Amino acid sequence: MQSSAPSERLEQLHLEPELDVERALQRRAAAGPLFKEPTKPVGAATPTEVSFGPFRLLRSQFLLLEGDKPVPLGSRALEILIALLERNGELVSKQDLMARVWPNVFVEPANLSVHVSALRRALRDGQAGNRFIVNIPGRGYCFVASVAM
Template sequence: MHVTSEQSVSFGPFLLCPRARLLCKNGRPVALGSRAMDILIALVEQSSEVVNHRELISRAWRGLVVESGNLRVQVLSLRRCLGDGKDGARYIANLPGLGYSFVASVRPVSFDQVMEATGTGQVTQPRIRQKHRPRVG
């Protein structure tokens, strides 16, 4: 199923609103870094299809040259946030040498369903904890 970057979708206990860059689990916001969010949106947009490493890197690191190890780290972080592999839940499949595929069933959701799932729709983005870096200078 192809979805657009504007379309909200649900999968398992999750609701993804790409336009708002919001991921909720059971109605509660999930803290997800911007690169992991970019990767998730790219995978969900092309659900059940293989998205190659090059495309995912270009989406998450626009204009930057990075090693594929950076992508693996972000996908691992994303899998942990989703609980991939726990209690039989499968969301992201790795196809060695080809890329990644979003393998969970994706369902489009209406604006009303988004409002219902997030309470009043007045969801605040969860804060991403930043690593403390000492100031120099």
Template sequence: MRASGSTATFGGLAQFDPEPELDQKRPVHAKVLFGPFCLLPTQFLLREGDRPVPLGSRALEILIALLERRGELVSNQDLMARVWPNVFVEPANLTVHISALRRALRDGRDGHRFIVNIPGRGYCFVASVDVAGHEN
């Protein structure tokens, strides 16, 4: 399933676009809403209500990568290349950061399901997302 609708950019990549371009600029004030959370990618910040969610930069980068391709399988290799570019890391590093991300999101609790694992293949962001846009 490919997401349709809004296009936003995070981390220099076009989001929700089947052919992202690497040299696009981030929009000003873009935010992504899902469940009780609000991701402010230009600020590299995840909030729950008015409260910042304590999350490391690698877990945030994983979240952004999954949101960019919500509803699609993002391979373990793609995530590792995104989060640790030009560095070899053990797959266990990805697992550790996904676990931290799921804990921060309380994934699987209170009726909220955000990230699904396809064992040995990758992860998929499955929750509904609302993208608010480009304010100048």
């Protein structure tokens, strides 16, 4: 069987002939892995365990616990939590959070809101006197709870 050129294969499949599949695949490969590994502590100054309220974040395991039970939380929401905890008490801009959680990818700001909302739900933020994350409209988010390292 004779190998045909990419453009001939595209025409056989009735795809758009102007679509350069090989180039798109090369760009995808050059962009790096589709799924990034969990955030690892950077240097000795970065705490591997952070406690706040009834929760404990184990950074080295990319895990949030309430007591001894794992909190079901997606990786993006967990990455947002880590970014906010790293700058506890400081305003973290929406742009900074989006660049960290979705590096080299364009996403709508609504994606950030969805994941922050999921994070707040998991933390039961605003319930029973718990307040962890404050939104500064149009600017970003701030982690406001007391933190123990």
